[in-house]
Amino acid sequence: MIPKVGVQEGKEPLFYNESHHAWREEVRKFVSKEIVPYVDEWEEAGEFPRDLYKKAAEVGLMGMGYDEKYGGTKEGIDIFHGIVTSEEFAQGCGGVSASLMSHNISIPLIQALGTEEQKEKFIPPVIKGEKIAALAMTEPSGGSDVAGLKTRAVRKDDHFIVNGSKMFITSGMRADTYVVGVRTGSEGASGISILVIEKDTPGFTQTPLKKMGWLSSDTAALYFDDCKVPIENLIGGENSGWIGVMSNFSQERLGMAAGMNAYSQICIDEAVSWARERKTFGNPLINNQVIKHKLVEMNRCVRASKAWTELLSWRVMNGESPIADLAMLKVQASKTMELCAREAMQILGGAGYLRGNSGPARVERIYREVRVNAIGGGSEEIMYDLASRQLGYKA
Template sequence: MLQAPNRRHYTADHELFRASVRRFFEKEVAPFADAWDEAGGFPRELYRKAAEAGLLQPGFPEAYGGVPCDSFHRVILFQERAWGGSGGVASGLFSHTIGAPPIAAAGSEELKARVLPGILAGETISALAITEPGGGSDVAQLATTARREGDHYVVNGSKLFITSGMRADWITVAVRTGGEGAGGVSLLLVPGDAPGLTRSELKKMGWWASDTAEIGFHDCRVPAANLIGEEGRGFPILMRNFNHERLQLAAAACGYAQVCLHDAGDWARQRRTFGRRLADHQAIRHKLVDMATRIEATRAMLDDLAARLDEGESPFAQIAMAKNFATNTFQFCADQAVQILGGMGFMRGTRVERLYREVKVMMIGGGAEEVMKDLIAKRLDI
């Protein structure tokens, strides 16, 4: 159902990439998603396999092992990973897409050359640490401090809900090096083995296969050479990073919604009630139509945004709109899919059951829905 993309935007190269991403996730993730979910993690070897398949490199500089790409390739990558059927695996496997872009955008040449090749080869794991126990989306008020002492920074504070936080080798950390507000925020790249760094694993409603941590910094010493950009200039870097993350979340949500429609449609064609297929009942057909309609609208928003980004625009408000719209589409489709599968949709090991548990984090991560609406209102001068 609804497999064909908008041909005005997608070239043969895009379609080859789409097929390769889907093939990887159907082969390397889908058969193991249940076991990895129950185990609470996936093998580290999967990073190397993803790198060999060319999935970790898109959007990063060629000089460090990356592959330049347009925004449509990014949308495809995050949509098609949904066919693995596990948001937990995908979020962990691609945590570098939020942890490493600040390094690529603002790190020194020495820092980029030292860190990025290993990340993009799947040899090391990158994470981003912004949220704190005392606050999340209000980045300008973060409390974790970094004090310069000679050729090191001494970091104190804690970060919460950090994806890949338990096993990340490199953690891009938002810290306060100056006074109050956005102007006092900087970015430091903290090695996973830095003295004074502690990690505690968190248990979640969904995304079981991704490790999520609370990270503590107790007089944690980090080389000054690991400063990303300039002191006090971390906030603008983070805002650009959030913009990319929100588009990725919107594309991923659209992909998971498509998977929900696919599984619900398959079930409706096979399951029989009262002497007929479920799909022969008007109430079920209408549910599938409503799901398909929302997915089509979400895809249209994503294609429009990708085109505008590639034309040099910065549609900040519209990306926030797409993030909200897409995650609501995913929520609706996951709910309808569970309803159509009935009792089977409530069973562990069913793909739509897992996705139903995972949808809520996507409505919160990258900026909660309510925060997105306030950002949109400001941009629209409401």
């Protein structure tokens, strides 16, 4: 039985209603049937089967929040459905959810800035799970300074000729539809455009990258060598791509925070259950004050992080744009995840260090996945910088 957070008899539900609870059940069923039994094997293999996209589409996971006319479900869906999805995916997915859901960082740009024709062409196949979508912004020269991207697209008749490269791209090998940030104008944010580059475009190649975590997630470097991209694939106006880049950050940061909170909670749960069973010096580990304090400290941080995530989700849902708070929340959640993963690993001792089925696998995996959460989607340093600018901290 899943506890119904925020619901008290006779009172209006706080943040979560019946629809969110039903959706949680649905995602939990999907994750425990289609992912959990195989995730260790897929993580070792470094990939998961492509038909998982279709299975996810069948239960409505791919189309959450997208317009009905492109095959999505928007009516009755709010940010808390996304929060629930991130929390449930965290239960057992390893790198699977990063690739499986890579369309959620790419397709929103097409939905926000694309023409009717572009939306009809690019969105439905992704929502049906037939095609995979990726976002390609980061470059080998750096990802934090997105406005400094260098990949160049030069207009020639009815095409752009694209030259440059991208780095660390999730779904980079397997995607069919790449939403790519390119420079069409001068330096800085005002010279950026968004192009959709399709997999089979001549001159487009990819190389897979090996990572410390998200092992089953596909990550690649992309190369564009005189790629001829039709002007019909320009999303939004020429040199107007920056607004699209910025448009999805709030939802992405809330979703990441929700996932990180759930990972932190798993670390607490696994550490508690281990500390209850494990005996050292003739006593259960959990009876030591130092262990109890570690567990309470982990709880203190997770509870604060969860409460803040829910409050900010509610504010964004109600039309606010609390940019500084969202930036600080992302740091709060990644530092909480780091603390919880560290302390849980310490409590588990050697058992925590074992991979896969040999040990309490989730903590070991989460420990390896802390860094990508602290770096991707806006690194901790960049989040501090953004918050300090928003708060007006200068002389």
